[in-house]
Amino acid sequence: MPDETPESLDPVQLLGELIAIDSVNPGLIPGGAGETAIADFCGRWLTDHGFDVHRLEKRPGRPSLVAIARGTGGGRSLMLNGHLDTVGLAGYDGDPLAPRISDGRMFGRGAFDMKGGVAAMMVAAARATRRGPLRGDVLVACVADEEHGSLGTEEVLGSFGADAAIVTEPSQLQLTLAHKGFAWFDVEIEGRAAHGSRPDLGVDAITKAGHFLVALEDLGHRLAGGPAHPLLGTGTVHAGVIHGGEEPSTYPARCRITLERRTVPGEDAGTVHTELTAVLEDLAATVTDFRYRLIPGLHREPFQADPDTPIVRTLTRHAEPVLGHPPVIRAEPFWTDCALFARAGIPCLLFGVAGEGAHAATEWADIASLRHLTRILTGTVADFCS
Structure with missing residues (x-):
């Protein structure tokens, strides 16, 4: 069932706009565009939806954003985290910056890894804060450099914290509680x-x-x-x-x-x-x-979450009615920024869209999963921060 929301809060439209912005990591591909243009876009979008946007740019041309919707006080804070950079465009089958929808899938570089997760978390945070004032702060971290050295999340965690975090890397709508x-x-x-x-x-x-x-x-x-x-x-x-x-x-x-x-x-x-x-x-x-x-x-470091933490229980509670079953618990063989949150003492989990093609010649995100993810995150934010 499609989301009954204003067009400005449609995660599918937002994903297409994000794919169209070149954000190749220059640490991987010399001369890559970096995150400046996409950070500018996300900053305007989040400002327009009521967030106080902070830009961090210790390394020129490699900005990260932390957008905050302040709570009324006394509630738990939650940070949603996603990276803006992508791997290279060479060898992609077709135009990697021209988002295309076919058979319920959105194609384009970064659709799966991980602009789908970024679109979902931005829209979910905006929806949750529109529902009414929350007691806790909602933080949206759009970070640089995850595909190379994860210096963006390190820079964010040097200045901002939260009571819990969700990293929206792709996970096939399965709950990732550990990785290598x-x-x-x-x-x-x-x-x-x-x-x-x-x-x-x-x-x-x-x-x-x-x-x-x-x-x-x-x-x-x-x-x-x-x-x-x-x-x-x-x-x-x-x-x-x-x-x-x-x-x-x-x-x-x-x-x-x-x-x-x-x-x-x-x-x-x-x-x-x-x-x-x-x-x-x-x-x-x-x-x-x-x-x-x-x-x-x-x-x-490797990462392992405690399944009994409040953020894991809250997301599980909101995922089950959307998915029609409790979310599958999984682990990933690759590394993610979750480990940096764990090192900082912030309980964290990973949960993201379904799709295929990370770093491959064809990349896509499943649109139904993008809508499901947005609903689950919206309910989780509203619940956890209330």
């Missing part, structure tokens, strides 16, 4: 440069790195056979990038491997560092001339 984290490390294997005719002088860093790659594969097998999280399974590890050597006639002095270790609750960058050090120290003790440096890189 990750830790990136560089392993630099040290050799000794020499002319290719002088094996007595040279140490081949690339072949030494081969020992590490075999050990890394073995570590992956051991992780797969170890203790598993009930929703996420086990952690994983893989090599992502390898660099080494200068020319065919020279023994390579170094070889660098960048790896990613996906973590589950109970694991973090510290436990991964210890794990990798043990692997490397064993190689140093058993492989002749094996020398290494282990260099930590970016890491993000």
Whole structure:
């Protein structure tokens, strides 16, 4: 059944307008448009619907917004969070910035990941505050950079907090209460440069790195056979990038491997560092001339929500009559900004539209799910903040 609301509060129309704005993350694609134009649009929209809009832009050209509808006092505050940036446009099948509706689906870059969630949360917050004054504050955070380093949500949480949060990443209208984290490390294997005719002088860093790659594969097998999280399974590890050597006639002095270790609750960058050090120290003790440096890189914590928190119970209560059944509880193998809220001590969950094509050549959001999501969020906001 279509929403009986003014056109300005139609999430489908708003999604189309958001898709049409290029917001490719320049951290992923050099020269990408960034979030300035889409933040300008969202800021005007939220101001027009009665929100007090705050713009955060520690990095020029990478703005995030926090729009606030102040409560009358004494109620709980709730932050809705969604990212404005998308992955690149190259390789998309058709015009990625021309929203198209077909067979109950809205097509376009970002429709699924995650402008559908942004449209739903903006409309839901506006609807909930139109119903009448709420006691608690409603905050709408439209953030930059989630597709690269999540610096937008980090910047927001440096200045704003709430009693709970909902991240509207796509989830097929299923309730996501856990996801994996990750830790990136560089392993630099040290050799000794020499002319290719002088094996007595040279140490081949690339072949030494081969020992590490075999050990890394073995570590992956051991992780797969170890203790598993009930929703996420086990952690994983893989090599992502390898660099080494200068020319065919020279023994390579170094070889660098960048790896990613996906973590589950109970694991973090510290436990991964210890794990990798043990692997490397064993190689140093058993492989002749094996020398290494282990260099930590970016890491993000895994996430796990308490299903008994008020925000989880409230959203579940409002989702059931809309969906016709209790929402399915799920976990995600990828990382989201939920972990940043958990680190800040803010109870959080993830709940978003159905669809397909995140980062793919064709991307779409299911329109019925967009309307369902908007209704569920509207009821949740009004209930939680009352």
